[in-house]
Amino acid sequence: MALSPKLKTTLGRAGGRIIARTIRLVEQTSTFVGEPPDLQERMRALHPAIMACWHGQFMMLASPAPKELRFAAMVARHGDAELVGEAMSRLGHQLIRGAGAGDRRKDRGGAHALRASLKALADNTNIVMTADVPPGPARRCGQGIITLARLSGRPILPIAAATSRYHALDTWSRMTINLPYSTFGYVLGDPIYVPDDASPEQMEQLRQRLETALNNATARAYELAGADPARATPPGAADPSTPPVPAGFRLKSYRVATRIIQPVAPLILRFRENKGKEDPTRRNERFGQSNLARPEGPLVWIHAASVGETNAILPVVDTLTALRPDVRCLLTTGTLTSARLAAQRLGPNAFHQFLPLDSPEYARRFLERWQPDVAVLTESEIWPNLILEAHAREIPLVLVNARMSNRSFKRWRRNTSMAAALFTRFDLVLTQNDKFARWYSELGARRVRSIGNLKIDAPPPPIDQAAFDALAAAVNSRRGYVATSTHEGEEEIIGEAHRRLANEFEGFLTLLAPRHPERGTAIAEALKMNGLNVTQRSENKLPDTRTDVYIADTIGELGTLYALAPIAFIGGSLVDKGGQNPIEAVRHHAAVLTGPSWHNFRDAYDALKRHDAMREVRSSEELAAAVAELMHDDAKLNTMRANADLAIGTLSGALDQTIAALLHYLPDQEGMKRAS
Template identity: 45%
Template sequence: MSGRMARFALGAYQATGTLLTPFVGGYLAYRAAKGKEDHARRLERSGYASADRPAGPLVWFHAASVGETNAVIPLIREIRRRDIHVILTTGTITSAKLAAERIGNDAIHQYVPLDLKPAVSRFLEYWQPDCALIAESEIWPATLMELGRRRIPQILVNARMSDRSFERWGRRPALAEALFENLALVIAQSDVDAERFRDLGARHVMMSGNLKVDTDAPPYDAEVFADYKKQLGGRKTWAAISTFDGEEKAAGIVHRALKERNGQLTIIVPRHPERAEEIEAELVKLGLKVARRTRGDALAPDVDVFLGDTIGEMGLYLRLTEVAFVGRSLFAEGGQNPLEPAMLGCAVLSGSNVQNFREAYQKLARRGSARMVRDTEMLAKGVHYLLTNDDARRNMIEAGIGAVQEMRGALTATVKGLEPYINPLTVKARLLPKAAVQR
């Protein structure tokens, strides 16, 4: 595909988005009925604002879901310390709840507009951001083109490029270049990510490390934690976190295989808590008794599985154990972030499909704090070994904490890279009266 054809394709994409706009209302209503959209706020997805635009400089952060939102929270706080206003957009109900809990008044939250030219134009016309910071791997053509047309600097932060995405973009190099040339800066997680963005046409690229290492440990309710610890007594525990379809059943099979020898409690925290009913039914079929966090069930001695079907309580679940299997890695692909369990003092187990977090796993494995398993049987052996071998478990925990400490520094590097864009906004913000608000 030539450069001319690439631009024609992008123009056709935008035109198609405009033609589809009349059908957006029905599409969003359908998704809201399925629980995939916030019914009361679904107009935000069409670019209609539900909050006032504050006067003065404004930076737009976009983080697709929970992981990306957690990653940019320290950066949002850094921007706010400079008296610059922040609007944060996310794409899921789960991430919106997390933003409300962990960011509060530090940012205005809106749902991200659909990648349709009218919705994006409406959003940008109202909010008029001075800069757009997009987390990780969110590449939306209409949004990038509209930001470029308005000459709003757009920067990818904590940027990563998965094997699959790199291969897909590599088959359309002219299209990739036509999009990525709109980026003022790419701040990549690793040297591999940086090189991939350069290959695909990004002009200015730097490497910072992973912002997820510089996030605070996830919070928890100390009173609730103390109550659960009392209920557990000295009972052994292990957790399967950020699980996807098939991995909850695998955790149940592991529990059943080890129950007679260890009498352990298995904690399962699915990536999508709305699947809790389906997961519970599957575990009950295995003959397991399930306690659910949302029901406030007690962790009685005969409970097999504690199902963590809530949002924003990973800090609680991980503090209840010292062994954590990280999901989306045994049957699904891509992996999930292993850094939270490592920083909270867990020995980490994972399947081998961790392409999206390859560098983090490599660094943890090099230190001896993460182990990979091929299948359910190997997972059972790994869990049993760590539950019964105190020295090995403690060594992995200490190695993980050390690895996380070594990996820190991404926030400082990212802020330094952003200075040419943020410093002028800081000066402007501090020259304006803080109380003024404009519509």
């Protein structure tokens, strides 16, 4: 059960009192070893200063300081920070409330904290603050501390403290409780000054310099204390050159379990074949085998789960093979629809295979056959056996367009040993936004960069000109809109919205493209039972004058539909599926409507919302009203389309950065050894 804010505050203050007593006990019972030997004299000479530390490593920072110096600790404005605040105040230090902590509005207060810190420094008081702020990434300096140094003209002092005996909590920063009867190591780094006229480039250089200085000071403090810093180091903050976290009990159990159930894999595949979800002629690919030979030269293996991920990654394949004609791309997917899309869209330097089932033997067989120069997984495709086997063969692992649902993050957090063992094996993780970067870093990924969403940079889905001409002729002058990527439960709502719109617009036509085309017949039957006339594209038919709903239940026609319709409702949003990609509709200049569930594409929808370039609907009534409003007002429709183009333009750039990152892991065109 979640604790109330009041109770969390009360418990935090009680814990703070205990920590303050513990700090005093550590001071009294521990052997102090500090660097440099004259650190107290340096503190006096540089006073007042901004004393920087890593989050979670604060307990003993003020202990060696000259007693005549005054200190103010910057503490966030929420109940969790009461523990720190109470401990600092009990030790006689002032508190400055506010920091760049947390996503909740009430936690903020950075402007107040900045003003209070400038006043404290002017009043001859040292500021103690963390260079990294909640919720992370851990041990990544923010710009706030650099800005404070620039505005105040006071130096930043990187400091670190460690004890030979300690307990590290399982928090994002691995908050460390120093224990008594220890060797107490303490390091004061060289001061870092920030000129008042520093350019953004200089401030970034100084931010990186502080990050390096804090890492060095922390490592040296633990060395002086004779302590192993591993337990106190957040997995994602570890030196990328250190070995990955070993597989623990759960990961080993997973490998054993997938090995045990391997004999029933043919039965599972046969069952799926009978359901129309597998291609029986390509079953051997699911076992890591293939009828194709490995092409000569560098080979990039890219895995995408299904149609959406495939659409996002195809521009990467095309750009990579255009820049490096000697490179071949192996694209694996897991669904029949994505396989058909790959067959339509892949160029001559790329080919498709189905992803093998995730068992140790199948993974080894797949990797031994193809021997890729780099393995690229997309979004949230985490297959433990493939990851472990690729790492064992020293194949660089890159996760691109990385994202993660809240549920998945919480599940991984409950399995931290398994998460760390997998994510520390990735050479690079390129995420869609800063939140995902923090999450992957917390779970153990060591090289993480937030670069944006590849789906923003993907070209619009292609238009089949012959199909477009035929459909346009069949539609003629009828009014209508398109509903795409719909899920079960949404078609009934769309059908009811059609009834309302048909009463207002004579001959109104709804174009409907379900997320899973194999549902086309079932959708058609359900709509017919509700009295609507339905035509299916899978039956090689076009809508006639009697058609109410035209179901586009084949692959590769979204571009054609978006080009034909001025308005697009994006499905997976009236039911709790998290929504689907709106960018494809925007690229074809269709105005976007969505239901309330769109968290899977939050960055894109947030941008559209900020630019007044989307409409959110919650029912058939609201859907019909939104479509009717835009059909009655061409100016409003055109403004919404133009705003959408502006919104999406602010999010682009991920494709170029992804390509640059992948090229780093390939041998050069003369065949020299892969860059490290």
